[in-house]
Amino acid sequence: MADAISGIKIPDSKIAREAAELVRQHENEMLFNHSVRVFVFGAMKGIRQNLKFDSELLYVAALFHDLGLVDAYHTEAKRFEVDGADAAREFLKSHGIPEPKADLVWEAIALHTTRGIPQYMRPEIALTNAGVLVDVVGFGYDEYTPEQRDQVIAAFPRGDFKNEFIEIQTCSALKKPDTTFGTVNFDYIEYRDPTFRKPNACTLIHNTPWRS
Template sequence: MVDVLSGIRIPDSKIAREAAELVRQYENEMLYNHSVRVFVFGAMKGIRQNLKFDSELLYVAALFHDLGLVDHYHTDTKRFEVDGADAAREFLRSRGIPEPKADLVWEAIALHTTPGIPQYMRPEIALTNAGVLVDVVGIGYDEYTPEQREAVIAAYPRGDFKKEFIKIQACSALRKPQTTYGTVNVDYIEDCDPTFHRPNACTRIRNTPWPS
């Protein structure tokens, strides 16, 4: 593992090492590399913006943010983001991390796909979201120099990321489509199943038992 990337040091505390070991046990290389890139890109943005953030908590949030996509942490009724958030909070609690810090990581993971809100919250939440956005959909791509991007990709390769990431997200969404209502996750179902009709808020309002 590369210790430093473009000035960003990969956390090497006992908790950081245990978090990485746990995640690598369940995630494939594509998801694990993506998770570390999310941390590095998020930390780079935090430093560029002179934000004060807890690097270890950001690292744990980044590592666990997609853990809800894997079978071991899958639930039938929760959004995959919440599955990952629950796993991270339990991991931190079991190691004596104070509740406010564990809750902060939970929020960072639970909100990482929510548009328009995380960037106004605490740095660890905002930077987890920012790392996800640049690595998955390219938002903020030009804020990083070619040298920075190349260094991160060399250390944690993307491989066939676009194809593999859409596939794993779609598999998760198709297993529990009811959890995708009102989220970007419904897009994965529509992309794979052209017959799918996304739930409509107006229809739901009209179909309530209220008389008017």
């Protein structure tokens, strides 16, 4: 991997290298490149906003944030975000990282698809979410210069990202549709099958055993 992209140095500690190696074992090139881009874009924003953040923790959060999409870390009942968050926390704790830091990474990954909340939380959480948003749906695209965007893509190419990413997210959502209720993940099911009806909160409330 490139040592630095547009002024952002890729962490090279033992933990960072081992995290990257673990994720590379299970993710395809598209997903791995996306994960590193999330770190770079997030770190760029953090520097631009003069935020104090732990670059290594942000890197691990970015690397693991989609690991729950792959078979080796897929569970039947948890949201894919939680699967990835659990894997990251276990990895960090096994490397002697204190629980508060491991929990911070867990929160960053678990909340990375949630809009409207992460930006008010600690920098590592906010920046993981920001990196995901710009790389996946283009939110904040114009906050980066064309040169910055080009350098990131040159180092970690997108390829056929849009189609491949939708496909892997859809496959994950279809395996456990109940976990998509109230989340952006339902959109992947609806995109594949417009006739699929998600649970409705009002219907759930009316169907409770309470009399009123």
